[in-house]
Amino acid sequence: MSQLSYRDALNRALDEELARDDAVVLMGEEVAEYDGAYKVSRGLLGKYGPERILDTPITELGFTGLGVGAAMVGLKPVVEWMTHNFALLALDQVVNEAAKTRHMSGGQFNVPIVFRGPNGPAEFLSSQHSQALASYWVHVPGIKVVAPAFPADAYGLLKSAIRDPDPVVVLEAEMLYGFKGEVPDEEFLVPIGKAAILRPGENITLISFSKPVHLLLQAAAELAKEGIEAEVIDLRSLRPLDEDTLMASVARTGRAVVVDESWPAASVGSYVAHRIATECFDLLDAPVEFVSSEDVPMPYNHALELAVQPSVQKIVNAAKKALYLENPHG
Amino acid sequence: MAEPILMTALSPTMTEGTIAQWLAQEGQALKSGDALCEVETDKATMTYESPASGTLLKIILQAGSAAAVGQLIAVIGKPGDNWEDIAAQAKSATAPAPAPAAPAETAKPSPAPAPAKAAPVSAPPPPPAPVPVASPQSAPQLAPGVPRSSPLARKRAKEKGIDLRAIRGTGPGGRITVRDVENAHAAPAPVPAARPATPAAKGKPPVAGAAVKGLRGDRVSLSKMRAIIASRLSESYAQAPHYFVRIAIDMERLFALRKDMNQGREQSLSLNAFLLKLVAAALERHPVINASWQGDAIQYLPSADIGLAVAIEGGLITPVVRACETKGIEAIDAELGALIAKARSGTLVPEEYTGASFTISNLGAYGVEEFTAIINPPGSAILALGAVAEESVVRDGAVVPRRILHATLSSDHRVIDGAQAAAFLADLRAFIEEPARALL
Numbered sequence: 001m002s003q004l005s006y007r008d009a010l011n012r013a014l015d016e017e018l019a020r021d022d023a024v025v026l027m028g029e030e031v032a033e034y035d036g037a038y039k040v041s042r043g044l045l046g047k048y049g050p051e052r053i054l055d056t057p058i059t060e061l062g063f064t065g066l067g068v069g070a071a072m073v074g075l076k077p078v079v080e081w082m083t084h085n086f087a088l089l090a091l092d093q094v095v096n097e098a099a100k101t102r103h104m105s106g107g108q109f110n111v112p113i114v115f116r117g118p119n120g121p122a123e124f125l126s127s128q129h130s131q132a133l134a135s136y137w138v139h140v141p142g143i144k145v146v147a148p149a150f151p152a153d154a155y156g157l158l159k160s161a162i163r164d165p166d167p168v169v170v171l172e173a174e175m176l177y178g179f180k181g182e183v184p185d186e187e188f189l190v191p192i193g194k195a196a197i198l199r200p201g202e203n204i205t206l207i208s209f210s211k212p213v214h215l216l217l218q219a220a221a222e223l224a225k226e227g228i229e230a231e232v233i234d235l236r237s238l239r240p241l242d243e244d245t246l247m248a249s250v251a252r253t254g255r256a257v258v259v260d261e262s263w264p265a266a267s268v269g270s271y272v273a274h275r276i277a278t279e280c281f282d283l284l285d286a287p288v289e290f291v292s293s294e295d296v297p298m299p300y301n302h303a304l305e306l307a308v309q310p311s312v313q314k315i316v317n318a319a320k321k322a323l324y325l326e327n328p329h330g
Numbered sequence: 331m332a333e334p335i336l337m338t339a340l341s342p343t344m345t346e347g348t349i350a351q352w353l354a355q356e357g358q359a360l361k362s363g364d365a366l367c368e369v370e371t372d373k374a375t376m377t378y379e380s381p382a383s384g385t386l387l388k389i390i391l392q393a394g395s396a397a398a399v400g401q402l403i404a405v406i407g408k409p410g411d412n413w414e415d416i417a418a419q420a421k422s423a424t425a426p427a428p429a430p431a432a433p434a435e436t437a438k439p440s441p442a443p444a445p446a447k448a449a450p451v452s453a454p455p456p457p458p459a460p461v462p463v464a465s466p467q468s469a470p471q472l473a474p475g476v477p478r479s480s481p482l483a484r485k486r487a488k489e490k491g492i493d494l495r496a497i498r499g500t501g502p503g504g505r506i507t508v509r510d511v512e513n514a515h516a517a518p519a520p521v522p523a524a525r526p527a528t529p530a531a532k533g534k535p536p537v538a539g540a541a542v543k544g545l546r547g548d549r550v551s552l553s554k555m556r557a558i559i560a561s562r563l564s565e566s567y568a569q570a571p572h573y574f575v576r577i578a579i580d581m582e583r584l585f586a587l588r589k590d591m592n593q594g595r596e597q598s599l600s601l602n603a604f605l606l607k608l609v610a611a612a613l614e615r616h617p618v619i620n621a622s623w624q625g626d627a628i629q630y631l632p633s634a635d636i637g638l639a640v641a642i643e644g645g646l647i648t649p650v651v652r653a654c655e656t657k658g659i660e661a662i663d664a665e666l667g668a669l670i671a672k673a674r675s676g677t678l679v680p681e682e683y684t685g686a687s688f689t690i691s692n693l694g695a696y697g698v699e700e701f702t703a704i705i706n707p708p709g710s711a712i713l714a715l716g717a718v719a720e721e722s723v724v725r726d727g728a729v730v731p732r733r734i735l736h737a738t739l740s741s742d743h744r745v746i747d748g749a750q751a752a753a754f755l756a757d758l759r760a761f762i763e764e765p766a767r768a769l770l
Contacts (some may be wrong), residue, residue, distance in 0.1 A: 254482050254508065285482035285508040286501070324501050324509065 001184055007177040009151035010040045010116075013158040014078065016187065018048050021076060024162060027054040027063055028080030028117075037082045038118065038177050064090035064115070068097045068167075071113040076162060081117035084133045084171065090115075091136065098167040099142030114161045116170035119147075120211055120261050121309060123175070127297035130305070132262035134209075137169040138238045138271070144192055145238040147171040149213035151181040153236055156190025164192065171238075173211040195242035197249065201229035204319050205249040207272060208259035209235040212310050216259060219315035230319060238268050243275060250280045255322040257289040259310050264292040289318035332407030333382055334416045335366070337397040338504060339477065339495050340378065344371040348396040349403065353377070358386050360406065362500075367393075367403075381504035382406050388413040390420075400476075479506035486511045493596050496664070555645040563704045570623065570710070570742035574702050577755045580763050581718050581733045584608075587765050591659075602638060602692065603663035604765075609713065610634040610654035611768040612758040613688060619754045620687045622708040623744050629708075637686030637706060638666065640673045647673050648706055650686045694718060700736035710745040711754075714738040735762075 004012065017024050026041055026048075032055040035042040045053040056063035060081060067077035081087040087094075098111045121130035137145045146161060146168065148154040154172065161168035198213070199220050206216040213234045220230040231249050235241065250256045256276050260269025273288040294308035320326040337347050350368035354360055366380045380386075384406040391403040402420035405413035477494050479487070483506045487494050490511065497514045499506035552560070584604060592598040613620040613634045622629045634655045637648035649669035651662055672678045689706040694717040703714040716736040723732045737758070741751045761768040 282481045282485050285480040324507050 001182050003180045004151045004155070004183040005177065006148075006151045006154050006172070006179045006181070007038060007040055009155035009181075009183050010158055010172065011042055011044070012183075013155045013162070014041065014044060015047070017078075017159055017162040018044065018052060021162075022052075023074060023076045024078065025052045025054065025070070025075055026078045026080065027056050027067060029056055029058055029063075029082050031055060031080050036080065038174065040172075040177070041080070060086050060089035061093060065093040065097065067113055067115075068093050068101075068111060071098070071111045071167075072101060072109045076112045076114075078114045078116060078162060081115060083117055083129060083174070084119040084136075085129050085131050087115065087117065088133070088136070094137070094143065094167070094169070095140050099140045102166065103142060110165045111167050112165050113167050114158070114164075114170060115167070116158065116161075117172060118174040118177070119171040120173055120175075121293075121298060121305070123305070124300070124302065125298070126300040130298035132260070132293065134171055134238060134260075134262060134268045135266055135271075137171075138268050139266075142167070143239065144168040145171065146192055146236060147210040147238055148190075148236060149173075149176065149210055149234050151179065152183045153190050153196070153234075155183055156188055157192065157236065159187075160189045160192050163189070168192065171210055175211055179214075190236070193237045193240040193242055195236055195245040196234045197231060197245065198234050199230070199232040201231035201253070203229045203253060204255040204257065204322055205231045205233060205246075205253045206257050206259065206315065206319065207233045207235065207246065209238060209268070210261070212259045212261050215310060215312050215315055218312045219319065222312060222316050223319055228319065228323065228325075235272070241272070241275070243279065246272070246276065247279045250276050251283050254283055254285040255289075255319075256280075256284075257291060257315060257318045257322060259291045259315055261293055261310055263295050264290065265295065267292060286322040286324065289322045291315055291318050332387055332405050332411035332413050332416055333384070333503060334402050334420060335381060335404040335406055337369070337391070337399050337401045337403050338378065338381070339399045340369055340371050340376045341374075341496075344399060346396055346398050347371050349391055349393045350375050351393045352389055354380070354386050356386055356389055357409075360384065360386055379498075380406065381499070382502065385409045387411060388417065390417060477506055478503055480508060482508045483511045487514075491597055553644055555647075559645050562707065566707050567704050570705050570707075571744060572702075572705060572740050573743055573748065573751075574738050574740055575748065575751045575755055576700065576736065576738045577759055578721075579735045579737060579759045580723070581735050584762050584765055585733065599659055599663045600666065602690075603659050603666055605690065605692075605715070605762070606636050606638070606651060606654050606662050606666065607657075607659050608761040608765065608768055609636060609688065609690065609758060611761055612754055614655050615757055616750065616754040618746055618750050619711050619741075621710050621745050622687070623710060623742055628745055631687040633687070635685060635687045637683070637689040637709070638670075639689060639691040639703075639706070640670055642673055642676070647678060647683050648686055648689060649673050649678055649683050689713070690715065694735070700738055702738050703740050705740050705742055710742040711751070712740045713758075714740065 014026060018026070026044060030037055031041045032045040032050060032053045041053065064079055067079040070077050081090065094115060098113060102110045119134060120132040134145065134147065137143055144164060144166060146157045148157045158170055161170050198217060201220065206220060208216050216232045220232050223230045231253060233246060233249055256273070258269045258273045258276070260267050262268065264270060269290055269292055273290045276288050277284065291310045291314050293310065296308060299305050299308060317326065340347065347369040350370050352367045353365040354367065360366065360380045360383060362380055362383045364380045366378045368375050369378045385408060386404060387407050388405045390405065391397050397403055402417065405416050407413065477497070478499060479494050480501070484494065486508050492511060492514055494506055497506050497510050500510055501507045588599065588601060588604055617630050620631050620634055622631060633653040635650050635652045636654050637650045639646050639648050649672070651665050651669065654662055669678065669682060672682065686706060686709050688709050689712040691703045691712060692715040693701055694715055697717045699719070700716040701714050703712040705712050714737065718733050718735045720731050721734045722729050723734065725732070737755065739751050739755055
């Protein structure tokens with residue numbers, strides 16, 4: 001077991017999969033000569049050469065399409081988007097080509113491709129570069145979507161994504177690249193479609209994915225000081241969603257807080273909340289609470305930037321509301 | 331945001347209430363649970379506690395006026411919140427719906443297709459203001475008389491046989507939460523002691539055929555409960571000179587009354603609740619029965635604290651309903667149900683099962699015709715009830731079938747003389763056979 005950063009865990013996964021399968025290639029802006037904008041691909045060009053580690057022009061639609069075509073004829077490309085904000089340019093290739101080809105070719109072509117890069121707000125990046133766009137991908141049938149919050153999951157899920165026969169979007173988090181955690185030394189995979197219970201608890205279920213999972217753990221620790229045992233669930237996979245784990249937990253606790261750092265409307269979190277409200281209707285003692293970012297473009301002012309996002313205090317307040325421990329009128 | 335305060339059902343049967351007086355004034359800051367107003371219900375005048383915290387923005391229903399359950403009586407919120415919208419919504423919700431225009435249109439012979447014609451009639455609505463993710467301006471309203479409750483609370487209430495209308499919700503807007511259900515009195519659970527009405531002919535003895543494992547040839551050391559039963563009842567039987575007076579009681583009227591009163595109730599009132607009430611009425615008229623031997627004095631007790639013997643795993647326990655003479659049958663029933671449930675789960679606390687001034691032991695569910703019981707101190711009398719069974723009795727010179735209860739009163743002769751015991755039983759029979767007499 002060694003301590004690895006989230007960045008190095010991704011690097012190790014790429015390295016191992018490149019070594020394991022010659023069909024795996026990495027492509028994207030500055031992934032080769034510059035080691036990647038966030039240094040996830042450090043050292044890979046030297047090891048695997050320019051035919052497998054490819055710097056591309058600054059044209060997301062172009063190189064994403066290149067990757068989809070390559071996947072259809074036998075390669076297993078990993079396409080790095082410098083951030084998911086820029087991936088909006090590539091939506092058509094992902095939604096209309098990668099996600100549809102298996103279906104529309106009657107199973108003749110599958111598209112074993114991975115799209116990965118940081119998603120969600122970091123800091124001081126203002127409105128256009130701070131977006132949490134998970135629902136853009138989760139919305140579409142034909143794509144799998146994973147969102148690791150810890151180095152071990154980043155490693156294990158990226159490896160599973162590369163080996164998956166279908167398109168997988170990996171949502172990383174810029175603020176987590178330097179986060180260190182235990183990663184077993186021996187090779188392992190984290191299956192796509194399995195959530196993780198990070199902390200067991202009987203009173204309320206807290207649910208999120210990616211970076212806000214760390215807020216859940218802090219909120220659970222705060223709640224524990226008041227004798228409230230919160231169960232913390234890291235979804236890890238957003239599509240497919242591990243509903244069995246989710247519903248079993250909420251069935252036990254009767255209350256849920258879903259946290260999503262994206263905007264509230266048509267978000268992954270609002271969908272998860274809807275699923276819980278539907279599947280666990282008779283077992284809920286309170287409406288499912290939902291903590292998201294405020295419904296505004298990200299402000300540049302740092303105080304406002306922090307204020308619009310989910311926080312430990314907002315999660316604690318939502319949990320208490322669901323537990324009827326705080327009067328909403330104060 | 332301002333919130334409506336609705337007339338609420340302060341009793342399970344209340345459908346309408348009149349504001350007797352407002353205890354809070356407009357502009358006053360209130361906490362959830364503060365007295366808001368007094369409401370005259372079908373039964374009594376009760377204090378309506380504020381279901382929410384905030385400032386009382388507007389009193390809609392003035393003192394002296396009546397409103398159906400679910401109707402708006404006031405608005406609460408933050409100072410400066412707009413109460414007019416809520417009042418207007420409430421008005422439009424209760425106003426009779428305007429007659430639809432379509433029938434008039436279609437009544438005239440018209441070649442034009444109706445939908446095309448109907449569409450442009452109303453002016454186009456003003457464009458909606460840009461609102462971030464829509465959140466409803468006010469919670470959807472439930473039908474009058476239906477309390478707000480969480481799904482889990484409803485599920486739990488159903489499991490426990492509790493009528494939600496009898497529970498005060500502590501959640502937002504008075505929502506009944508699972509905690510409220512768990513804190514509420516359970517409705518009577520059917521235990522042998524609570525089912526005396528089964529005619530012996532029909533009823534199966536509840537324990538017949540249940541094979542008891544072990545015991546044969548075993549030596550079992552005394553449980554604490556067994557030891558207490560042994561010492562208390564030995565003491566009672568050895569020291570109190572017991573004598574027994576029996577009476578047969580015609581149950582037809584009481585059964586008819588109970589049937590009437592249970593009409594439309596989700597949860598029937600138990601026969602035991604009626605019996606406790608009528609026994610309390612008889613004790614009121616015979617205070618000598620409601621007494622305790624104290625060696626050098628007799629203590630006549632101030633209220634009818636009636637214990638009901640309940641068989642439980644490993645022995646029996648006698649939960650006590652206090653001051654039955656001051657309580658209605660509903661209250662007694664709810665209390666008894668909760669106590670029996672606690673007795674069976676072993677969670678009674680001492681003040682709930684000690685100090686009965688009078689005790690009832692009901693073995694009717696087992697089909698036994700009659701039996702005698704040992705007095706449960708500190709009381710001086712215990713009433714043993716057998717099964718109610720149809721018997722041939724003579725009424726007005728004719729033999730007719732009647733459902734008869736055989737009751738046996740064990741009395742402590744140091745406290746109660748035979749004639750007093752007999753007079754008590756005679757009055758008790760009169761009350762049971764003609765319950766209206768208990769009102770006199």
